[in-house]
Amino acid sequence: MTSTTASNDVQPSAGEEPGPPAPGGPRARIELGARFLRFLEAMWRPAILLGLVFVLWWVATAREWVANYLVPTPKQVWDRIIAEWSSLMYHSYVTLYETVIGFVLASVLGLATAVLIAYSRTMDKALYPIVLFAQVIPKIAIAPLLVVWFGNGLAPKIILAVLIAFFPVVVSGVAGLRSTDHELLELSSTMGASRWQTFRKIRFPNALPHLMAGEKVAVTLAVVGAVVGEFVGASEGLGYVLLLANGNLDSALLFAALILMSLIGILLFVVVEVAEALLIPWHASRRSVTPLTTS
Amino acid sequence: MTGTLTDTAVDVEGLTVRFRSKRSDTTALDDVSLRVAAGEFVSIVGPSGCGKSTLLKVVAGLVRPSSGSVSLLGEPVTGPQRDIGFAFQRAALLEWRGVRKNILLQAEMRGMDKARAARRADELIELTGLAGFEKALPHELSGGMQQRVALCRALLHEPPVLLMDEPFGALDALTREQLNAELNRIWRETGTTILLVTHSIAEAVFLGTRVVVMSPRPGRLMRTLSVDLPAERDYAQVMTDSRFGELTREIRQLLGSVESH
Numbered sequence: 001m002t003s004t005t006a007s008n009d010v011q012p013s014a015g016e017e018p019g020p021p022a023p024g025g026p027r028a029r030i031e032l033g034a035r036f037l038r039f040l041e042a043m044w045r046p047a048i049l050l051g052l053v054f055v056l057w058w059v060a061t062a063r064e065w066v067a068n069y070l071v072p073t074p075k076q077v078w079d080r081i082i083a084e085w086s087s088l089m090y091h092s093y094v095t096l097y098e099t100v101i102g103f104v105l106a107s108v109l110g111l112a113t114a115v116l117i118a119y120s121r122t123m124d125k126a127l128y129p130i131v132l133f134a135q136v137i138p139k140i141a142i143a144p145l146l147v148v149w150f151g152n153g154l155a156p157k158i159i160l161a162v163l164i165a166f167f168p169v170v171v172s173g174v175a176g177l178r179s180t181d182h183e184l185l186e187l188s189s190t191m192g193a194s195r196w197q198t199f200r201k202i203r204f205p206n207a208l209p210h211l212m213a214g215e216k217v218a219v220t221l222a223v224v225g226a227v228v229g230e231f232v233g234a235s236e237g238l239g240y241v242l243l244l245a246n247g248n249l250d251s252a253l254l255f256a257a258l259i260l261m262s263l264i265g266i267l268l269f270v271v272v273e274v275a276e277a278l279l280i281p282w283h284a285s286r287r288s289v290t291p292l293t294t295s
Numbered sequence: 296m297t298g299t300l301t302d303t304a305v306d307v308e309g310l311t312v313r314f315r316s317k318r319s320d321t322t323a324l325d326d327v328s329l330r331v332a333a334g335e336f337v338s339i340v341g342p343s344g345c346g347k348s349t350l351l352k353v354v355a356g357l358v359r360p361s362s363g364s365v366s367l368l369g370e371p372v373t374g375p376q377r378d379i380g381f382a383f384q385r386a387a388l389l390e391w392r393g394v395r396k397n398i399l400l401q402a403e404m405r406g407m408d409k410a411r412a413a414r415r416a417d418e419l420i421e422l423t424g425l426a427g428f429e430k431a432l433p434h435e436l437s438g439g440m441q442q443r444v445a446l447c448r449a450l451l452h453e454p455p456v457l458l459m460d461e462p463f464g465a466l467d468a469l470t471r472e473q474l475n476a477e478l479n480r481i482w483r484e485t486g487t488t489i490l491l492v493t494h495s496i497a498e499a500v501f502l503g504t505r506v507v508v509m510s511p512r513p514g515r516l517m518r519t520l521s522v523d524l525p526a527e528r529d530y531a532q533v534m535t536d537s538r539f540g541e542l543t544r545e546i547r548q549l550l551g552s553v554e555s556h
């Protein structure tokens with residue numbers, strides 16, 4: 001690790017803590033309520049925009065400005081979703097399952113890698129190039145290879161989801177672990193703290209805000225990984241449905257699959273946001289202090 | 296705990312510290328010797344970059360001497376020391392923990408008895424006027440209150456030696472005076488040996504039993520002045536004391552004379 005003890009080498013100093021202290025003192029519960037209000041407040045503009053797009057879609061298809069086999073009407077898509085409800089739910093479940101498993105694995109492996117990189121200079125030099133390499137390989141290009149190696153089952157989809165979601169977790173984890181205040185680490189060593197104590201009580205909680213930012217990116221990418229995996233060789237999942245619909249020029253089904261994929265991505269993103277709010281309320285409160293007192 | 300006044304708490308002998316890196320080679324401290332008796336309050340002043348922080352870190356075992364020897368409470372310093380409390384210019388608090396839990400970090404890391412540590416934390420919170428803010432997060436506190444928390448954390452385990460590196464440097468004058476008065480009381484009541492680095496000459500004289508004046512880099516001890524004022528110090532009284540005036544003038548001259556050369 002970057003030695004915090006008696007080494008006289010010049011060390012990169014930890015980043016300064018941002019911002020002056022702000023007044024006020026809302027607690028975690030009020031925080032969640034306030035967060036929800038802010039969420040609503042933040043949502044009305046995108047909601048209106050989305051509504052406009054929807055209306056445009058409706059009008060464009062109803063008036064046949066675009067051919068129906070290219071873009072179906074909202075009604076057609078809706079009817080299709082209802083008609084194929086149980087089948088679509090099954091395929092959504094498969095994609096959701098692959099995505100979640102891939103995301104969880106990516107989080108665990110990514111965090112472990114980040115810890116190795118942040119703690120050991122050797123590991124930093126050895127692992128970072130590999131991680132970067134794994135990131136820059138176009139995932140779509142190796143998807144067929146994974147299918148050859150692992151068959152048509154869930155494995156290649158999960159592996160793709162892991163591969164694609166791994167990188168943001170590592171990068172944000174390393175940044176977070178490295179952002180620890182240098183003086184706090186020195187203080188910790190005068191307290192006789194073990195490495196594990198320092199990690200658990202100082203470095204890891206300190207890294208959480210960074211890490212959660214990476215997790216949010218990772219979870220949306222995991223969906224992409226799973227779907228790409230399904231494109232290459234699958235008999236189930238939304239990616240498979242999409243390919244099938246495409247082959248049959250079944251645009252209503254294609255749109256249905258697209259909408260469901262997006263919903264999965266949004267759902268998972270919200271889950272990670274909520275986890276973030278619960279895990280690091282202190283960080284959320286830092287961003288949204290409402291002054292109750294002035295000092 | 297620390298024995299009689301004649302015991303040596305900190306003994307620095309011929310200390311030289313050089314920092315080597317690819318780009319530079321700095322001698323931060325050059326042949327510094329300093330003996331601090333148990334129960335003393337030594338203030339250290341000097342131009343910035345003269346190695347004051349380095350001196351404290353060497354005593355704490357966080358920086359290794361290039362040559363010379365350092366011992367703390369009679370034992371040679373070879374690695375990070377546990378028998379000390381350390382306070383920095385920035386409070387360096389855990390921003391996710393409330394005041395009380397920040398203070399108790401010290402106890403958790405050391406595996407101190409929980410009930411005892413909790414009682415001690417409450418005492419310190421009371422003593423430093425933090426009562427009522429036990430659960431407040433650092434970003435909800437003023438700079439002065441954050442420093443108080445850091446001070447409580449440094450004192451929780453009743454360290455025989457307290458090292459302070461410009462702990463009040465970022466505070467406004469009024470808060471600073473208040474905390475100085477508190478520190479003077481804590482020192483008298485606990486008998487802790489204190490090494491305080493400061494860039495305020497008034498603070499150095501107000502608090503110290505001795506003031507060590509350092510030369511610009513490479514840091515050497517230029518002069519040591521005894522502060523012959525009573526141990527219990529009241530701000531208004533000390534400030535108007537003629538001895539205080541003499542001492543601060545002398546120190547200012549020492550520091551000024553090196554700057555003009």
Ligand SMILES: Nc1ncnc2c1ncn2[C@@H]1O[C@H](COP(=O)(O)OP(=O)(O)O)[C@@H](O)[C@H]1O
Nearest residue numbers: 009010011314321323343344345346347348349
């Ligand atoms: N870890 C380090 N690596 C390299 N140089 C350092 C390091 N720490 C301090 N120095 C250098 O040593 C000198 C003394 O620093 P410091 O003890 O912080 O001075 P002061 O606290 O008196 O302002 C400075 O020139 C500083 O740049």
Ligand SMILES: [Mg+2]
Nearest residue numbers: 347348349460
């Ligand atoms: Mg300094």
